[in-house]
Amino acid sequence: MAGRSGRTVRDLRRANRGAVLQRLYFDGPLSRFELGPVTGLSSGSVSNVVADLIGDGLVEEAGSVDSDGGRPRTLLRVTPDSGHMIGVDVGETRVRVELFDLTLTELARAERPLEQQRYEVDVIVDHIHAGITEVLAAAGLAPERLLGVGIGVPGIVEHTPDRGAVVHGQTIGWDAIELESLLRNGSPLPDGVPCFIDNGARTLGQAEMWFGAGRGARNALVVLFGSGVGACLVTPEAEHGRAVEWGHLTVRVRGRRCRCGALGCLEAYAGAESLLARWREEGGRVPRGVDEETALTAMLAAAYPSGTVAADPVALAVLEETAEYLGAGLSDLINLFQPERILVGGWAGLQLGARFLPAVRNHALSYALRHPAENVTIELGSLGPDAVTVGAAILPLADFFARGGRRPDPDPESPPPAWRRALRERTPH
Known part of the structure; x- marks a missing residue:
């Protein structure tokens, strides 16, 4: 049911979950009592949301603090291993791939130097695929557990409904490269793991604004x-x-x-x-x-x-x-x-x-x-030389928060994107 604002009960629950998750992420550990003022939610809403997040394994207890004359207050924090992201930096001298847990603690990394073949698209795609496989194997993590992969690239990134992310990198010789489609072809990741591609300067900005000098x-x-x-x-x-x-x-x-x-x-x-x-x-x-x-x-x-x-x-x-x-x-x-x-x-x-x-x-x-x-x-x-990679990992993390801490559900009524149709056509029957 939608209210006068057009928001459904599901939208409201998602927004409340996202608000609590983000406050615990940036300011936690916090008690339920402290979450009310910083999220604008009532104590009853906070209790319901926290119970929901604990049930999903996204939030856990982290000790307690004394209160003014009452019972000690239980502190809550985001559970670090409840989600994982990969960040990729397609840089000028190397492709860097890093695996992070939900708190952006680095778990594994892989680097591939760029030499004479520098920005050949097939080389970049192979480096990204190999790097993803390497960091998942190093951490012993199943690819299905990823919230997503974020990739920072040079150039202008156009997000299209049918071709996915298209990169216009005039300085590196990329003319309307359908990078998302190319990455999905032969990807070590299942279809359900989303891929987020954006300009490297923007991912650097994301990192510095969330965790750095910004x-x-x-x-x-x-x-x-x-x-x-x-x-x-x-x-x-x-x-x-x-x-x-x-x-x-x-x-x-x-x-x-x-x-x-x-x-x-x-x-x-x-x-x-x-x-x-x-x-x-x-x-x-x-x-x-x-x-x-x-x-x-x-x-x-x-x-x-x-x-x-x-x-x-x-x-x-x-x-x-x-x-x-x-x-x-x-x-x-x-x-x-x-x-x-x-x-x-x-x-x-x-x-x-x-x-x-x-x-x-x-x-x-x-x-x-x-x-x-x-x-x-x-x-x-x-944030040092890893800032672009951290910012790339923030792309799936920000999407996760926007969904209220829920993974994207496939919509069976929506037509598959062009990259998925193309893959199906290439697959022998």
Whole structure:
């Protein structure tokens, strides 16, 4: 039965379960008495929901605390092994796959380096399949127990009703790649385990906002600085974040050719790939036969040597110019969105770290309008190199909360998606 708002009793129960689960997840352990004020539910509703969640194995008792003159209050927490998620980061130098329990404690991980074959779709799909199989085997976990798999990828992700997630990754040569369909073909997972695919900057933003330096901010930008650059905008209207193709704002008319094909993009000056290319073009001794992370480490060591060794003036000049381009790019975000926080993450951002950030911050504030510049802080993200993977795992976790802690039920009346029909057609009869 639906009420005047159109919400059914089932919708209400799902919302109440989700509210209790999320408060225990982020603020627990909590007592039933404490859950009432933070969820807005009556004591009777809290008791009913908690009993339901305990019966489903999602919540467990976690000791007790003394109350004011009454009986001790039992504390409740989310049961860690009541659900599991996999997060996948399709990065610039490797594909990283991690298995987590419901509290996002890492249980197993697998990594596959990306070398000459870099972004060939079949290679990426094989790496993801192999990584999923490996982490499940390492933890001894049946795939049916997964709440889902979240995957962070470069590019624009389009969610379609018939083809699933389609990736438009112009900088990596992906033109409308039906990644969800490809992943389902030969997948080690049963059909009932959902797959969530989104932009890597957005998954980074999810992680920092839920568990990192973005907690408590209502309006923030989380910047991914790797081979290229991207950003995730979080506002009250887009609380789960919106990917922004920040790296392809034009910062110099008729400038350097970006890997997207356009001229003068920020990414052509500020991404690690272009940074190393500019060092090489200016005569810098870029190590050969190593990945970008190792090469960037060498560049930093050349620009900021220890002891009495003289700094490489070319490496230093390129890094200083890059700091100004990044700062100018951040000033555009400050003027456009007026965030209260900007967090810099990604493997290159973290590697450049505290040594690089003050110069970036100074340039950003000098190029931005005075009022929004006075009201923003610019800091490094706090979750380290695994932030994209953690954020990818949050995608199925957020869906689980939205369902009130229930796994998705198949709808027999709905037509199967195109990827499932295609698989059936390929299967010999």
